[in-house]
Amino acid sequence: MKKHRSNLYLAALLLIGAVLLMSPQGAMAAGTSACTAIGNTASVVYSVGSVTQSALSTGTTATFVVGSKVNLTVSTSDSAPVTVAPGASGTSAALTYRVRNDGNATQRYTLSAVVYSTGSTTSPFSPYTASDNFDATAYQVYVDTGSGYSLTSQIDSLVSDATATVQIRANPIALTQANNDFAVYGLHALTINTDGSALVSGSSGTGDVFNAAGATVCSGVDIVNADIDTDGAETNDGDRDGAALSKSAFLVQTVGLLVSKSSGTPVDLFGGSAAIPGSTVEYTIRVSRNSGGASATGVVITDTVAGTLAPVADAYPGSTEVQRITYDAGTTTTTTTNLASGDADLQSWATTAGATVQVSCGAFALDENGDYCEIKFKVIIQ
Amino acid sequence: MNRILAMAVTAGLLVPALAGAQQKAAIDLRTLSQVEVTTTNAKGEKEMKRVEAARANVTPGDMVIFTTSYSSNVKKPAENVAITNPVPEHMVYVDRSAEGAGTRIEFSIDGGKTYSAPEKLIVTVGPGKTRPALAADYTHIKWTLTKPLQPGGKGSVSFRAKVK
Numbered sequence: 001m002k003k004h005r006s007n008l009y010l011a012a013l014l015l016i017g018a019v020l021l022m023s024p025q026g027a028m029a030a031g032t033s034a035c036t037a038i039g040n041t042a043s044v045v046y047s048v049g050s051v052t053q054s055a056l057s058t059g060t061t062a063t064f065v066v067g068s069k070v071n072l073t074v075s076t077s078d079s080a081p082v083t084v085a086p087g088a089s090g091t092s093a094a095l096t097y098r099v100r101n102d103g104n105a106t107q108r109y110t111l112s113a114v115v116y117s118t119g120s121t122t123s124p125f126s127p128y129t130a131s132d133n134f135d136a137t138a139y140q141v142y143v144d145t146g147s148g149y150s151l152t153s154q155i156d157s158l159v160s161d162a163t164a165t166v167q168i169r170a171n172p173i174a175l176t177q178a179n180n181d182f183a184v185y186g187l188h189a190l191t192i193n194t195d196g197s198a199l200v201s202g203s204s205g206t207g208d209v210f211n212a213a214g215a216t217v218c219s220g221v222d223i224v225n226a227d228i229d230t231d232g233a234e235t236n237d238g239d240r241d242g243a244a245l246s247k248s249a250f251l252v253q254t255v256g257l258l259v260s261k262s263s264g265t266p267v268d269l270f271g272g273s274a275a276i277p278g279s280t281v282e283y284t285i286r287v288s289r290n291s292g293g294a295s296a297t298g299v300v301i302t303d304t305v306a307g308t309l310a311p312v313a314d315a316y317p318g319s320t321e322v323q324r325i326t327y328d329a330g331t332t333t334t335t336t337t338n339l340a341s342g343d344a345d346l347q348s349w350a351t352t353a354g355a356t357v358q359v360s361c362g363a364f365a366l367d368e369n370g371d372y373c374e375i376k377f378k379v380i381i382q
Numbered sequence: 383m384n385r386i387l388a389m390a391v392t393a394g395l396l397v398p399a400l401a402g403a404q405q406k407a408a409i410d411l412r413t414l415s416q417v418e419v420t421t422t423n424a425k426g427e428k429e430m431k432r433v434e435a436a437r438a439n440v441t442p443g444d445m446v447i448f449t450t451s452y453s454s455n456v457k458k459p460a461e462n463v464a465i466t467n468p469v470p471e472h473m474v475y476v477d478r479s480a481e482g483a484g485t486r487i488e489f490s491i492d493g494g495k496t497y498s499a500p501e502k503l504i505v506t507v508g509p510g511k512t513r514p515a516l517a518a519d520y521t522h523i524k525w526t527l528t529k530p531l532q533p534g535g536k537g538s539v540s541f542r543a544k545v546k
Contacts, residue, residue, distance in 0.1 A: 030442070031441070031442020031443065031545065031546060032442050032472040032545055032546050034441075036472055038415075038440075038446075038470050038471070038472050038473060038545070039415075039470065040413045040415055040448050040450075040467065040470050041413075041467065041468060041470075042411050042413050042450040042465055042466070042467045043411075043465070043466050043467070044409050044411055044452060044463060044464065044465045044466075045462070045463075045464050045466075046408075046409060046456075046460040046461065046462055046463040046464070046531070047460070047461045047462050048456060048458050048459075048460055048461065049458060050461070052462075053408065053460075056407055056408065056409055056411060057411070058411045058412065058413050058450070061413050062413045062414055062415035062434075062435070062436075062448070063415075063436065064415055064434075064435035064436040064438075064440050064446070065436070065440075066440055066441060066442065066472070066545060067439060067440055067441045068441070069441035069442050069443070104441070104442050204439065222438075222439040222440065222441060224439055224441050226441070
């Protein structure tokens with residue numbers, strides 16, 4: 001009977017200890033939340049003269065408070081230089097980064113773009129090698145707030161283990177940039193308190209811990225910068241400074257296209273080759289790629305014939321109006337398509353004098369020098 | 383009630399001791415949380431010092447040493463003395479860190495219901511699948527004194543745990 005009571009007493013004490021130790025914030029990958037109090041409870045049971053005595057406990061004691069371990073990771077989501085065309089801006093010329101809170105307290109991050117002077121830094125993407133040689137005309141920093149990107153210079157608050165996506169957008173890449181021009185940008189994130197105040201100066205100190213709303217959670221605890229610099233000589237990022245940096249880069253890719261138009265030998269009504277009313281002439285218009293590193297897609301060829309000419313119907317096999325020929329220099333593949341009036345790629349067509357012929361090259365991409373898209377159609381001299 | 387009072391008198395105390403009344407407890411228990419800090423002394427030598435955890439840097443990953451000292455105010459030898467200590471929440475026990483001279487150390491992986499030597503603790507990880515328990519599975523530690531604790535006798539037990 002006595003023993004039973006003792007065990008109940010011990011159980012009750014253990015239960016009290018457990019409740020006192022409960023924290024509203026659970027342990028996360030970033031570690032036990034800052035401001036969590038941890039105590040210890042020791043108990044002893046014994047007997048005297050073979051009689052079990054009441055258990056004794058220290059209660060929760062020797063309590064200490066977990067401090068703030070400040071750590072973050074900045075990385076780029078880009079796996080290769082972001083290719084941009086001269087004149088590109090906004091979302092068409094965006095470098096993407098991620099900022100992750102590896103610490104155990106909610107933090108705010110001040111963001112800045114690090115612009116490198118010509119020749120001062122090289123490609124962050126192995127094995128692609130290039131040296132920074134230009135800057136965008138201007139740039140802006142955007143943060144994904146969860147409901148779209150917002151133009152801002154800070155991540156207002158980020159809880160432990162959370163990641164925010166940030167973009168540096170060129171505004172714009174100058175039209176004068178040449179093929180293979182290369183611009184490196186670093187995203188620098190500095191940890192600050194959610195009330196806007198600075199963290200400790202130096203690698204550690206004593207300070208307050210704040211929640212997402214900027215209210216104090218606990219005061220006078222240890223704040224330790226635990227971020228380890230992994231990029232060595234990078235001057236904008238040091239060991240245990242609460243800041244981190246990652247680089248990405250723009251690679252300018254231009255494309256040079258050449259357009260040529262030629263006419264075939266006239267075929268007159270008398271079996272000859274005189275350019276006289278009633279004679280038929282075949283026109284060939286070719287768009288070919290001859291320089292640059294970019295891919296030209298969505299090529300549309302438009303030609304308004306002279307008022308003395310009228311396009312000829314049913315000039316090609318299968319009663320079609322226009323013949324389109326694409327050539328892929330990489331695979332040396334020639335594809336011929338006969339387009340009939342009404343076909344989606346034959347965007348404009350009429351047999352009236354002075355009509356406009358407009359043909360889309362469809363999904364064909366002019367991605368190598370020598371690639372071309374050409375159209376053929378016939379006209380009759382009025 | 384009479385039986386409880388009789389027991390208390392036999393044990394040499396009138397009030398069953400609670401936290402805060404440790405001076406008069408039959409067995410006085412005191413717990414310390416400390417961290418080890420390396421400092422350089424005047425001779426330029428590195429010294430390991432123990433500092434109270436409440437006054438030191440404690441952040442996730444840091445190791446804390448929990449020491450419980452005991453001394454007997456019982457007028458007769460105390461037998462079957464067993465000190466138990468849950469591994470505090472947010473902490474993970476450091477393997478083989480429990481110490482206690484003259485004690486048998488056992489661990490629990492079921493919240494203190496049962497205790498065994500480390501090699502006998504088995505964790506069930508699925509239907510018919512088990513593995514040996516790891517230090518991280520320990521929920522409680524128990525030190526059982528191998529000999530009766532004599533009146534005025536004292537000692538201490540300790541373990542280390544890391545902040546998750």
